[in-house]
Amino acid sequence: MSDQSSNDQPVSSETPEYRYTSVMAGDIETRWQEYWDAEGTFATPNPAGSLADPTAVAARGEKLFVLDMFPYPSGAGLHVGHPLGYIGTDVYSRFQRMSGRNVLYTMGFDAFGLPAEQYAVQTGQHPAITTNANIANMRRQLRRLGLSHDPRRSISTTDPEYYRWTQWIFSQIFNSWYDRDQARARPISELEDLYAAGARPTPGGRAWSALSRIEQRQIIDDHRLAYLSEAPVNWCPGLGTVVANEEVTADGRSDRGNYPVFKRRMRQWMMRITSYADRLIDDLDLLEWSPAIISMQRNWIGRSHGANVHFDSPAGPITVFTTRPDTLFGASFMVLAPEHPLVDAVTTSDQAAAVATYRSEAGAKKDVDRQDATRTKTGVSTGSFATNPVTGTEIPIWIADYVLMGYGTGAIMAVPCGDQRDFEFARMFDLPIPAIQNPPAEWFAEHGIEPSLDTAAWPEAYVGNAPYVNSSNSSVDLNTISDVAEGVSKMTAWLEANSHGNGTITYKLRDWLFSRQRYWGEPFPIVYDSDGIAHVIPAEMLPVALPETDSFAPRTFAADDEFSDPESPLDRLTDWVEVELDLGDGLQTYRRDTNVMPQWAGSCWYELRYLDPHNDQVFVDPEVERYWMGPRTDQRPDHPGGVDLYVGGVEHAVLHLLYARFWHKVLYDLGHLSSKEPYTRLFNQGYILADAYTDERGMYVEATEVASTPDGFVHDGQPVTREWGKMGKSLKNAVSPDEMYEAYGADTLRLYEMAMGPLDASRPWETRDVVGMYRFLQRLWRNMVDESTGAVTVVDAPADPNTRQLLHRTIDAVRTEMDALRFNTAIAKLIELNNHVTRLNATCREVAEPMVLMLAPLVPHVAEELWQRLGHTETITYEAFPNADPALLVDDTVEYPVQINGKVRSRVTVSAEADAAAVEAATLADPRVIEVLDGASIRKVIVVPGRMVNIVL
RNA sequence: GCCCCGGUGGCCCAACUGGCAGAGGCAGCGGUCUCAAACACCGUACGGUGUGGGUUCGAAUCCCACCCGGGGCACCA
Structure with missing residues (x-):
């Protein structure tokens, strides 16, 4: 936290008592956040199940599912770069609620994974404890930002009630095979029936009934979509685990930790994603994704x-x-x-x-x-x-x-x-x-x-x-x-x-290596019998809970110890590994699988659980899934269904998006889902970059302590070099949202992040620029509230024609821009309108109310506050977004720039109804035009209606 | 090497997809307020669009070549 920040505004005794300051913003913001929580403002109704409210579903309007790529709850907390996409989706969700849509918008946590486990290894504290603390801190930081999530739908992948269904989906995949003729997954029992009936020849040509139970199982196991394989895998001794092809960088190192990776033959779980290669490529045509991501997926599959x-x-x-x-x-x-x-x-x-x-x-x-x-x-x-x-x-x-x-x-x-x-x-x-x-x-x-x-x-x-x-x-x-x-x-x-x-x-695509020799992940719902045959744990016995231990570390090796062998932490828990179960053949002793799933497992289906988070009968009620994610064939005949808007960074172009599409398609084939694809429309937000500085040793120094001098940048008296990078702890250039809340409030931070550029562009963070949005909110406030008395100054008199016309043009533009996720230009229009109102003697209600409504998605707290002060008693969340009066969008007259040989020489004003001939006549009659032409002969006159006139000599 | 994006006032960014280069913010400059300053407010200046060609009555926008920055892929037969 910087204490010498130049952005702190000391509120002196001379500051008017009712000015919109960071202190007042903080008060307004926390008050409305409490109100939203207490009133359940953002609770979104389902058509069925535990969150059912069919009346509200009907009243809210057409459904819209807006989704952020869910975060890993890091111990470092958020910096201002993280919530860029979240603010974007929140603004969009709030705008759509006001435009008559029933919006599903929530946030969960992808909380299994290496950092919590490594921290646990260092400190001896159970990863569940750190994970829960990190989630709590992140929830606090996000809540303070005013995000309109439905809190009832939040999940964490580490919650046994969640990973119970991750394990269930694994068992569905295990119990399936891919029928090439029908080009879809089918239950494995149907394959067994085909063999038993002789409708499908066995690999050796012998009759099914002539094979031993173990031979039969081997044939069946060779067809499963999740299977054990002795195959070359990426062994990473430094991590003590194997990793997937997608997790190996181009220079042969692990993307987590940057350790060397070696090819070794090992017995590991694989997912038969290659069976889906064609559909994963072909169905890209059904998606509204950026060409860059589409080509990365195509490339990776490499047909x-x-x-x-x-x-x-x-x-x-x-x-x-x-x-x-x-x-x-x-x-x-x-x-x-x-x-x-x-x-x-x-x-x-x-x-x-x-x-x-x-x-x-x-x-x-x-x-x-x-x-x-x-x-x-x-x-x-x-x-x-x-x-x-x-x-x-x-x-x-x-x-x-x-x-x-x-x-x-x-x-x-x-x-x-x-x-x-x-x-x-x-x-x-x-x-x-x-x-x-x-x-x-x-x-x-x-x-x-x-x-x-x-x-x-x-x-x-x-x-x-x-x-x-x-x-x-x-x-x-x-x-x-x-x-x-x-x-x-x-x-x-x-x-x-x-x-x-x-x-x-x-295809270049290989099957997905799915097992990891770690602790902090989902255990496999698999046990082995005395013949070494794998059995899946029945659904009613799930979840297979992660066993308690205080020894979380896998055995790790020297990073270059290629010929070491993996040893999972679960291997050591012999009491847990040996288990007596009745799987239908009476009580028998089994040995548990001691691998855990990769971190990607939990994020392969989380959007489905948001739909129906408390269902303990199925992973998602089919009716609820159909409502939120079903194909919109009313929009286009080949609509695949899925999330309406998915926002996240490009770094998941291959890994997460490929795996999630694969799981979704398996679940679709098995009849559990109506949508063929999880994410219909994908939008890649940019990153927030920040200056970073390195000293002469090449080490990063604290960016806030660097001064700019005529001779260059200086830290602690020593010259430093400016570099460019993603904001983050490692570059020592992170700015925390808490600092921004303190200095300006959450509304200003939201506005600044949305105003600094288009959502899909990366841009550098400049703390000193934030004040511009703060001043805007101060002017907005001052236009409606007396700074010294706190009284509302809005008058009921009608607006003058100019103001009214500007208002309606602003409404028209803001609607268009918000709908297209162009919040930067929407904000510019709103500032322009507010600047105009500032110059008036008084603010008319006719302008004030639509202006507050238009700002509500962007700066919801101050909008709620002003809305209430303007005399309203309900939350602004579900008020209708203003509509422009089309009559006020057209001018009576049009000013045409007149070019002579392409250079602007004059302007003429004509009636908006004037046709090309009339415009030409008016132009040629213009004194300035006559003067410049000076009798020269005209070759051609080009009139572009409503735009301009060009005279060619 | 190949494939995507993107280069517009000092900085972040607009420009109805071919029609007046400038909407918005920061910084700058001048002023109001103040004992002075900070905060706030009012008012202003600033470039011809990375470079070179081309198409067009007209190009930031379309085409060609190149330069710079970012991302992806890379002995995939």
């Missing part, structure tokens, strides 16, 4: 259409994936990933030593190093050859680390003339580069070489459309065409007809 092609080799057929089967005639060698399972089988004895060396070198490299595209290509020959199925040529098989085991089939056909990577590799190892396309003349010209099919002269591979050459055999001929798409489809057909391959689709 590529292509073909699998089978090449014969000494070790049997090797399948490669290619997006360019049309270039098969140019495939002059093959490359396998070093980890490819057939490497040993194809390696000749001569090459065995070299291959073994290369593989161990590749294995020792981190993924980061392997994926550095600027690195020169390395690789080694296996010594054996595969047969190109289209040419019959024997082509050498190499291994190289530029081919990744995790994508496609882990093997490629190399077409060096048409792929830059293959081209570089061929040049490096003197492999043949046959030309199969004739690049256009411009391409050769660009590279300063003569057109030639001798690739020895080519500086790089040619990628794109061009006529094919050398691309025919006895049964297929591409040489007559020059279009890649046509070539691809022709070759794919040939591959399929000749059993050399088939058209296929691959």
Whole structure:
């Protein structure tokens, strides 16, 4: 807290007693916050269930669900950057309530996760205690901001009554499989029925009844949407847990904590999100999201259409994936990933030593190093050859680390003339580069070489459309065409007809690694029997409560100890791990799963629980879900349903938004939801940035203690460097909302945050600018209340025509701007109106009341106070937002700027009804125009009705 | 390297999507109040829109090339 702040306004004895000061603002604000709580002003009615009030639902109007990305309750508390989006959604929600909508708006807490657990490890205090304290502090800070949340609907993911349903949803996913034919998830029991009835062949071809119980379970388990898998995962010894692909940064470190991450094969829970890859891409078309987020999701899922092609080799057929089967005639060698399972089988004895060396070198490299595209290509020959199925040529098989085991089939056909990577590799190892396309003349010209099919002269591979050459055999001929798409489809057909391959689709998206070896998360509702078979805990036995312990830390290791093994804190709780249950086969001893879910689990469905937070029968009443989130086919036929407006930062573009969409779709498939998508419209708010300063050692110094001098910035007598960054504790540049409440009040803070720019733009925080909004509220107050007596000075006389017209234009503009989330321009219009009123002798009620109503969404406390002083007894929350009189929006006359050759030379005023000819006549009769023209001949007169006139000479 | 955003008075930002560059706020300057100041109030000046071309009667807005800032992706076959 800064005590030398220049913003504190000492209220001296000369300050008028009834001036709108920070002290008065604080008094008004806390008073109305208490009123709202006591009256339950923001309680939102449901059509059914525990919050049902059908009469109120009917009275409030059409539904609107406004949602913020819910926060992690940090121990550091809020800074003024955090609530930017919350203020935006609050203003919007309040505006919509006044526009006749039944608005659902609340806030919960995403409270499982690492920080609370790490704090617990340090202090020995149970994370539930810190978490609850942090939530309480955050609730206090948010309440002081005047957010119009329905407090009855708030939830925390750590609440057993909440995670009971997170576990229930997990068990739904566990008990489902994806039916490719129907393109949807179905209950696992239906798969069992299909096998039992013989309608679906078993993998081994044996009759279902001939299989043992364990064999049957293995087949079933292989189809579950949540499954255990022995697979390469991201092991992070520094965190003592595995993490998901999405949680690994591009340079191969954990996004939390920045520790090295290693690929290891381990037995872990996975979610079969890849089954939904197509729908997750295709349904993006139904959403109103920014192009940036849509492309990030598309990119992450990474769908590529292509073909699998089978090449014969000494070790049997090797399948490669290619997006360019049309270039098969140019495939002059093959490359396998070093980890490819057939490497040993194809390696000749001569090459065995070299291959073994290369593989161990590749294995020792981190993924980061392997994926550095600027690195020169390395690789080694296996010594054996595969047969190109289209040419019959024997082509050498190499291994190289530029081919990744995790994508496609882990093997490629190399077409060096048409792929830059293959081209570089061929040049490096003197492999043949046959030309199969004739690049256009411009391409050769660009590279300063003569057109030639001798690739020895080519500086790089040619990628794109061009006529094919050398691309025919006895049964297929591409040489007559020059279009890649046509070539691809022709070759794919040939591959399929000749059993050399088939058209296929691959994805970058991998299945979601879902287990973590931590304490502070949702336990899995899973136990294992003596055969090691997983059983789900029945719904009526949920929640599986997180067991008490005082040892929260997973076993962590040196951050680079790649070959350590995870050990969950729950593993140590042997009394809890061993459990006697009756799961239908009588009382038996089971062993509990000791993993917990990742933090994303709780945020995959929280918006659904807001709808029906107290329901102990189902996670959400279907009728309530249909009301708030059902598809609005009345708006457009392909409306997917979901939240009407979701506001949050872009940092969740891939993780949260992908996972939540996936869970939502599973629940939709299983018939629990009417909406296909959770978030119809997504709006990404910007960040509040702030100056940060580093000293000569590069350490951040307290930003509030830095002074600006002619020689630069100085801290404690030492020069410092100004940097730019997101506001936060780590950059030592955080400003707390509590400081702002103290100096100006919450209404001023709200107004400033909304006025400083568009909601989706990032902008720098300037504490010294805040006073502008404070002055505005003081002028507003002074226009209606006598500063020395406190008496209301608003008069009942009618407003003059000018004022009335300005009022109605303001109403018209503010409505439009608020509806479009452009609060900065709405505020500018309101300040303009208020500045106009300031110049009048007295404020008319005719202006005062609509002005207070228009300001109510932005500055609800002072608006409530003025509304009450103007003689009203009800809260302003549900008063109708003013409507502009259309008659007052049009002028009787229009002033036209007159341009001569594009420069403004004069102005003429004509009747608003005047047609183009009349405007032209009036213009040419204008003395100033005649003077400037000075008899020059006119080529053309352009009249844009209502806008301007341009005379062209 | 590729893909998105964005560059407008000293600063944060408007400009009806091609029609008078300026709405609003901060800072500045001049004044009122004051013994003086702070607070508050009144009044003012300020740039031609990152750069260079093009289209047009007319460009901040559309097109091309480039520069700068922010974000995302990156050996994905």
